[in-house]
Amino acid sequence: MHLEFRHLRTIRAIHQAGGLARAADLLNMTQSALSHQVKGLEDQAGVELFVRRSKPLKLSVAGLRMLKLAERILPEIDALEEDFKALKSGKTGRLHIAMECHACFDWLFPVLELFRRAWPDVDVDIRAGLAFEALPALMREEVDLVISSDPVQVEGMMFNPLFDYHPMFVAAASNPLAGKDVIVAEDFRDQMLITYPVSRDKLDVFTEILSPAKVEPRGLRQVELTAVILMLVGSNRGVSVLPDWVLRDIKSNADYVTRPLGPGVITKRLYAATRVEDTLKPYMAHFLKLGRSEPVKLQRA
Amino acid sequence: MHLEFRHLRTIRAIHQAGGLARAADLLNMTQSALSHQVKGLEDQAGVELFVRRSKPLKLSVAGLRMLKLAERILPEIDALEEDFKALKSGKTGRLHIAMECHACFDWLFPVLELFRRAWPDVDVDIRAGLAFEALPALMREEVDLVISSDPVQVEGMMFNPLFDYHPMFVAAASNPLAGKDVIVAEDFRDQMLITYPVSRDKLDVFTEILSPAKVEPRGLRQVELTAVILMLVGSNRGVSVLPDWVLRDIKSNADYVTRPLGPGVITKRLYAATRVEDTLKPYMAHFLKLGRSEPVKLQRA
DNA sequence: TCCGAATGTGAGACAAATTCATAATACTAA
DNA sequence: TTAGTATTATGAATTTGTCTCACATTCGGA
Numbered sequence: 001m002h003l004e005f006r007h008l009r010t011i012r013a014i015h016q017a018g019g020l021a022r023a024a025d026l027l028n029m030t031q032s033a034l035s036h037q038v039k040g041l042e043d044q045a046g047v048e049l050f051v052r053r054s055k056p057l058k059l060s061v062a063g064l065r066m067l068k069l070a071e072r073i074l075p076e077i078d079a080l081e082e083d084f085k086a087l088k089s090g091k092t093g094r095l096h097i098a099m100e101c102h103a104c105f106d107w108l109f110p111v112l113e114l115f116r117r118a119w120p121d122v123d124v125d126i127r128a129g130l131a132f133e134a135l136p137a138l139m140r141e142e143v144d145l146v147i148s149s150d151p152v153q154v155e156g157m158m159f160n161p162l163f164d165y166h167p168m169f170v171a172a173a174s175n176p177l178a179g180k181d182v183i184v185a186e187d188f189r190d191q192m193l194i195t196y197p198v199s200r201d202k203l204d205v206f207t208e209i210l211s212p213a214k215v216e217p218r219g220l221r222q223v224e225l226t227a228v229i230l231m232l233v234g235s236n237r238g239v240s241v242l243p244d245w246v247l248r249d250i251k252s253n254a255d256y257v258t259r260p261l262g263p264g265v266i267t268k269r270l271y272a273a274t275r276v277e278d279t280l281k282p283y284m285a286h287f288l289k290l291g292r293s294e295p296v297k298l299q300r301a
Numbered sequence: 302m303h304l305e306f307r308h309l310r311t312i313r314a315i316h317q318a319g320g321l322a323r324a325a326d327l328l329n330m331t332q333s334a335l336s337h338q339v340k341g342l343e344d345q346a347g348v349e350l351f352v353r354r355s356k357p358l359k360l361s362v363a364g365l366r367m368l369k370l371a372e373r374i375l376p377e378i379d380a381l382e383e384d385f386k387a388l389k390s391g392k393t394g395r396l397h398i399a400m401e402c403h404a405c406f407d408w409l410f411p412v413l414e415l416f417r418r419a420w421p422d423v424d425v426d427i428r429a430g431l432a433f434e435a436l437p438a439l440m441r442e443e444v445d446l447v448i449s450s451d452p453v454q455v456e457g458m459m460f461n462p463l464f465d466y467h468p469m470f471v472a473a474a475s476n477p478l479a480g481k482d483v484i485v486a487e488d489f490r491d492q493m494l495i496t497y498p499v500s501r502d503k504l505d506v507f508t509e510i511l512s513p514a515k516v517e518p519r520g521l522r523q524v525e526l527t528a529v530i531l532m533l534v535g536s537n538r539g540v541s542v543l544p545d546w547v548l549r550d551i552k553s554n555a556d557y558v559t560r561p562l563g564p565g566v567i568t569k570r571l572y573a574a575t576r577v578e579d580t581l582k583p584y585m586a587h588f589l590k591l592g593r594s595e596p597v598k599l600q601r602a
Numbered sequence: 603t604c605c606g607a608a609t610g611t612g613a614g615a616c617a618a619a620t621t622c623a624t625a626a627t628a629c630t631a632a
Numbered sequence: 633t634t635a636g637t638a639t640t641a642t643g644a645a646t647t648t649g650t651c652t653c654a655c656a657t658t659c660g661g662a
Contacts, residue, residue, distance in 0.1 A: 005305055020639070032622075037619075040618090047389060053440050054628080055628040066381065073374055076374065093362065307650095332608080337651080338651095339609095340610080357607095358608080606660095611657085618648085629637085630638095631637105632635090
């Protein structure tokens with residue numbers, strides 16, 4: 001049975017119009033075409049859809065069954081078209097974010113809260129699973145935005161700068177290094193270093209300080225959660241290097257000391273990588289704007 | 302946007318098969334045709350339905366939205382086809398009955414009870430409203446069966462005989478006519494006659510007795526319900542003529558007398574009129590069988 | 603950088619849907 | 633009944649759309 005949407009519309013129109021000729025008008029086609037179509041449909045279905053004995057053509061039992069289907073399905077099609085229209089105009093869409101940066105939760109969450117309120121119809125998600133390669137996933141449209149501090153030139157991708165930050169040294173107030181104003185690579189030799197569980201090329205402390213100086217810390221410990229890292233640091237089980245925005249809460253805490261890394265001032269920039277065709281979408285533009293301004297405000301607060 | 306079921310099937314197949322070429326196999330068409338179709342669909346929708354960057358073609362966000370629709374709608378289509386198949390094989394259908402015979406409730410109800418148990422999927426109804434013309438309604442498929450005792454030759458209709466009955470005279474035991482063994486037309490001259498509220502040509506007492514003899518009863522009273530007629534007769538407010546099956550309950554009641562009409566024995570036959578094309582449907586055949594056998598059993602009980 | 607697999611393109615064949623003109627049929631009102 | 637009107641059916645020609653075939657293109661991995 002070769003049913004088509006056309007047929008459902010026909011059934012509905014004939015029912016509404018109460019007759020074939022009027023229905024033909026409704027559907028902008030000739031009465032003849034409708035007659036042919038109806039006949040073909042009945043042949044296909046092998047069932048009489050209409051009562052032909054009476055002149056203003058009327059639905060039969062089977063026809064009514066089909067009408068019910070039509071009235072259930074056709075609005076769904078319209079809904080789909082509405083959704084597509086919204087998609088095209090950018091009112092709706094998907095914003096699945098992959099973070100290459102563990103500590104980014106801290107500012108990303110407040111930003112996403114603001115975003116959700118402005119774009120309730122956009123499907124938001126964060127993929128913290130750093131196991132997979134974020135940029136290829138972005139290309140494959142498995143995610144729509146990647147937070148990263150390592151911009152690369154890739155066709156079809158765009159690295160939108162968000163804000164600058166400084167990797168900061170953090171240790172317990174009781175740690176001997178608390179006496180120094182600036183921490184340099186050599187200072188790590190006697191320390192247990194606590195980092196997120198990612199490869200060294202994703203960790204500022206290695207890329208900016210230790211690797212260039214070819215210094216290896218006394219020991220290394222990998223911890224998932226920022227709060228746990230701070231706890232361990234607080235009890236002097238090790239030291240760490242974290243973005244400054246993470247440390248705003250403990251700057252005024254007497255148990256900790258935070259120090260800039262040296263010798264020179266180290267500044268890093270965070271980027272949001274997107275597919276070029278997405279960059280112009282209104283909700284994406286809005287998210288980028290929030291991602292530029294909000295974290296800065298947070299740092300000041 | 303010119304969506305068709307074909308497209309929904311395509312979306313689903315591509316998702317299932319995980320690629321355009323494999324999907325083409327699934328749908329028994331060339332990969333080329335699918336490619337054309339998909340392109341056309343995307344043009345129509347104005348939305349990218351697929352991620353083309355990676356080679357085994359994959360659904361995009363919009364594509365997934367459409368997939369959801371497909372998975373909701375396609376099973377419904379299948380269900381419809383199932384229903385139609387069942388309709389064709391006659392498992393399901395409609396049996397709306399019109400009665401030209403008021404008293405038929407008495408045997409029809411038990412018959413319908415039996416029928417409902419055997420054909421639960423057939424939509425059963427009785428239209429007692431005798432206001433409308435039953436046979437034209439049958440033709441127009443407003444009803445599917447007409448109980449009648451006046452067979453007529455009509456193209457496309459069939460009068461299936463059910464059973465024979467005898468119109469019987471009934472009166473109060475105190476009525477003078479109780480003394481007679483057989484009641485003839487002249488006997489009605491002094492009586493108040495109680496009938497159903499239908500035209501004379503539908504009443505056995507007129508068609509069989511009074512009209513031929515050109516006798517008019519003393520008075521006429523029209524009452525809707527059989528039980529009320531019997532009540533009035535019991536209190537000797539009038540006499541009546543009813544089919545014998547209605548009177549089986551009062552045959553043994555000392556308040557009433559029932560007498561045959563004369564001079565000759567009067568036998569009438571009840572028919573079930575159907576449209577010829579319905580007559581072969583299994584459920585219809587079954588109903589006719591029940592209509593032939595059950596009322597006879599009832600009369601004996 | 604090359605190979606193989608997967609998708610895209612264009613022309614022609616074919617099927618299906620539509621239209622126009624007209625016939626057949628049912629309803630309505632006198 | 634019957635004429636008149638409204639409604640549906642039919643047939644042939646035309647248009648539209650979809651498929652296949654053959655070939656071009658692109659992508660991903662060795």
